[in-house]
Amino acid sequence: MALLRFDNFDPVSRLLTLQSELDRALRSPEFNLGLSGPGAYPPINIFESDDTLMLIAEAPGLELTDLKISSAGRTVTISSARRPLKIAGDTHGYHRRERAQGEFTRSMHLPEQFDLARAEAKYEKGMLIVCVPKREEAKPRQINVQSN
Amino acid sequence: MAAQEMETRAKQEVQHQDKSREQTRPGRYFLPEVDIFESEEGLRLWADMPGVDEKDVEVTLKNGMLTIEGVVSLDMYRNLFPVYTEYNVGNYYRQFVVNEDIDNARIGARIRNGVLEVSLPKAEAARPRRIEVKAG
Numbered sequence: 001m002a003l004l005r006f007d008n009f010d011p012v013s014r015l016l017t018l019q020s021e022l023d024r025a026l027r028s029p030e031f032n033l034g035l036s037g038p039g040a041y042p043p044i045n046i047f048e049s050d051d052t053l054m055l056i057a058e059a060p061g062l063e064l065t066d067l068k069i070s071s072a073g074r075t076v077t078i079s080s081a082r083r084p085l086k087i088a089g090d091t092h093g094y095h096r097r098e099r100a101q102g103e104f105t106r107s108m109h110l111p112e113q114f115d116l117a118r119a120e121a122k123y124e125k126g127m128l129i130v131c132v133p134k135r136e137e138a139k140p141r142q143i144n145v146q147s148n
Numbered sequence: 149m150a151a152q153e154m155e156t157r158a159k160q161e162v163q164h165q166d167k168s169r170e171q172t173r174p175g176r177y178f179l180p181e182v183d184i185f186e187s188e189e190g191l192r193l194w195a196d197m198p199g200v201d202e203k204d205v206e207v208t209l210k211n212g213m214l215t216i217e218g219v220v221s222l223d224m225y226r227n228l229f230p231v232y233t234e235y236n237v238g239n240y241y242r243q244f245v246v247n248e249d250i251d252n253a254r255i256g257a258r259i260r261n262g263v264l265e266v267s268l269p270k271a272e273a274a275r276p277r278r279i280e281v282k283a284g
Contacts, residue, residue: 003227003228003229004225004226004227004228004229004230012173012174012175014222015173015174015175015220015222015237015238015239016174016175018222018225018237019175019176019236019237019238021230022230022233022235022236022237023236024230025230025231025232025233026233026234026236038156038234039155039156040155040156041153041154041155041156042156043156043234043235044232044234045230045232045233045234045235045237046230046231046232046233047225047228047229047230047231048228048229048231049227049228049229053231054228056224058198058199058235058262059198059262060196060197060198060261060262060263061194061196061261061262061263062261063261082154085183085185085194087185087187087192093185093186093187094183094184094185094186095184095185095186095191096182096183096184097183098181098182098183099181099182099183099194099196100154100155100157100181101154102153102154103153103154104153104154105153123261125198125199125200125201125221125261125262126196126197126198126199126200126261126262126263127198127199127224127262129224
């Protein structure tokens, strides 16, 4: 699997690279989430960099006050709700009602080398992003070669 | 009573049987899920478009065809390595035929937390009026 370098700033090839790399990861899941698999809400993609693990969930329309993220040991739990629209009057006015609503809770086990105690999260553009740093000893490092 | 636990539905890709109607940008497009609500004042539409910035969304109403389009930002993916994925990322596109007579000048749109909200006020002439019925 390739690192998404995007050295090429052309947004077209960026999107095509990302789409094909995500497809590849779909076909070969190397990661075991433990408690919840595909189908649970919200859908999650997981990425790695040299020093961090990033969980990116697509969950549009949440209110920050409703969003709860907690961790215990190696498990991270996300819970929130997609609230129904506040529209005055009756529901006869709906032409379409496709957007999912309800409450959700999703837990994931992370591998040992990630330090959930130092995790940070942000919610922007309807994407929930949780960054979990790698433990110091799990980070890649250069090993010096000595000669006698 | 506990609310029903939500499930993820797979994103639907935009399929163009008619090759003369392809998008100018390559790559996969997804159909955003929408709610559409009609009141006496007009139509309101909400569309889920996670990952789309305010500046990258376009709403047009032309000849009774409403088009919504959102381009996702990819900056957050720079220098990352996908290890596990459940969804793909792409731009959003969807069209609707709008039969109501809409006042084009007063169409409003905004995007907040990945949800596009469009209001399409009805033209004055199209609004329902109450006609008084007299006895006698």
